[in-house]
Amino acid sequence: MEETFLTILDLIGTFAFAISGIRLASGKQIDWFGAYVIGLVTAIGGGTTRDLLLDVTPFWMLDGKYFLTTGVALLVSLLFTNKIFKWGSTLFLMDAIGLGLFTVVGLSKSFEAHLPFWVCIVMGTITGSAGGLIRDVLINEVPLLLRRDIYALACVMGGVVYFTCVEFNLSRSVTELIAALTVIVIRVIAVKFHIHLPVLNSVKVDDNDKVDKT
Template sequence: MTMPTFVQILDFIGTFAFAISGIRLASAKRFDWFGAYVVGFVTAIGGGTIRDLLLDVTPGWMTDPIYLICTGLALLWVILFGKYLIHLHNTFFIFDSIGLALFTVVGVGKSLALGYPFWVAIIMGSITGAAGGVIRDVFINEIPLIFRKEIYAMACVVGGTCYWLCHLLGLEAFICQIVGGVTVFITRILAVKYRICLPILSGNGEQEE
């Protein structure tokens, strides 16, 4: 039995964080336990599955049950502490931002390790971070965050670019991961705090503020 690598640890924490964000939203929609588990699971593995299929590798959850276990633990966490989480209005936002940051750097790192160019790595990092949230929002009948004014996928692009720049400078992989992940997290936090958003494309061709 081998010790998990730093990337695996990030992946597990990201899985737990994203699963909680999905389950938390499912509970707000009054899903049953199984429905909430499904929403949490697809939130956690959706982006990574799409990434792995595009990179022509077997999705991690098909070879390692830890993702199923992490989602189960997230469900148990929400069941046990749900009433406290409900009163913490920023809980979903914090867990979602953590998952977004961790999954982005995992996606970028995996793509670079497989020899893909930086633009592919940044796209794969963004897919890893944001696609699970899109599937989650579809499941709970909400407009996906990346289609709204709120900065979401763009935070992945910014963080992925910082990761690549650090990689280009020859820094250690874990430093690239930390810098990239922190950049995603801070970008998302600052964008929401200061209401920084992209212009909306209106139907008449004019951009709204």
């Protein structure tokens, strides 16, 4: 039952991230196949990075449903383009949902591997955010992960909540749901109320302060 619940979260996250990738690709004059590739990379990039770090076979090589789910996301995007892509909040909402669900998938799989809690949090963060990072690089955008938005930090907070629930002996399904909602809510609140980390500004050096190396 709990394994089925995790699979459902995984597929919903795949669909949400694929939609967000396809939505971004639509503004880059990319053809249908290119949009599919961008959606697929967004959906499986984080999990692939996680599995490679854990030295296990990447999950999509063992199950083709991730390719099928991305295909469904592309089909939905093509059929409902005017309804989906005209909403500026669509990309953000789908990305937030994918972020939360994939973070939990990464946390749970790492936890099952009996890794230390801090490694699980790192793997959860990678699973949630690395796909978006690869997506942004491919479409020539400044990666959302590297901007001042609270993105990866939301994954970390979700990981902290996950292990807090574990300490209270909550069921696995409840733990995963609470952790996913934590990531999504933090992400939504941060954007809605313009909460972000301070920007690292460059230091201006006066010519008189420069060291004369001659």
